[in-house]
Amino acid sequence: MKIISFFSAPDREHWLSRLRLCDWSGGKWLCELIDKGWFFETVGSTSKLLLLTDGDKLASFCSLSERDDIPDSGLTPWVGFVFTYPEYRGRRCFGQLLSECESLAAEQGFEALYISTDHVGLYEKYGCEYLRNMTDMRGGDSRVYIKRTGQP
Numbered sequence: 001m002k003i004i005s006f007f008s009a010p011d012r013e014h015w016l017s018r019l020r021l022c023d024w025s026g027g028k029w030l031c032e033l034i035d036k037g038w039f040f041e042t043v044g045s046t047s048k049l050l051l052l053t054d055g056d057k058l059a060s061f062c063s064l065s066e067r068d069d070i071p072d073s074g075l076t077p078w079v080g081f082v083f084t085y086p087e088y089r090g091r092r093c094f095g096q097l098l099s100e101c102e103s104l105a106a107e108q109g110f111e112a113l114y115i116s117t118d119h120v121g122l123y124e125k126y127g128c129e130y131l132r133n134m135t136d137m138r139g140g141d142s143r144v145y146i147k148r149t150g151q152p
Helices: 012-019 026-035 039-043 093-107
Strands: 002-005 048-054 056-067 076-085 112-117 128-137 141-148
Touching: 002 093, 012 026, 012 056, 012 128, 026 076, 048 093, 056 093, 056 141, 093 112
Parallel strands: 076 112
Antiparallel strands: 002 048, 048 056, 056 076, 112 141, 128 141
């Protein structure tokens, strides 16, 4: 398995075709942001889309972004668009991506990462701690998790 950055990959069309296989509504929105050229405008100019690949297959993906679905929180960076394809679940694929996100954030001097979700019990497995509930951009209640990077 290998982690690549979507926007710097030479074969983006191939990886976009794999992203389109995601049946989750968030994945469909991600593809729309890419198609319309709105990804960076929406989540921030320094944001990344990380792909965990298995040869020419896509196992899992997530973004590391300046903004997510919690408006005006003052928190950054965010891990978002987290998805693992069904055939790769249970293999801790997201853990590999989260470690990469931690490293990238620490290199930029960030002490923590944040995750907005409605899942309970998933992110705790990767050392994330529940921070608090916050209102997302649709007006719903979202659980916000923090993951410390180890950067002082």
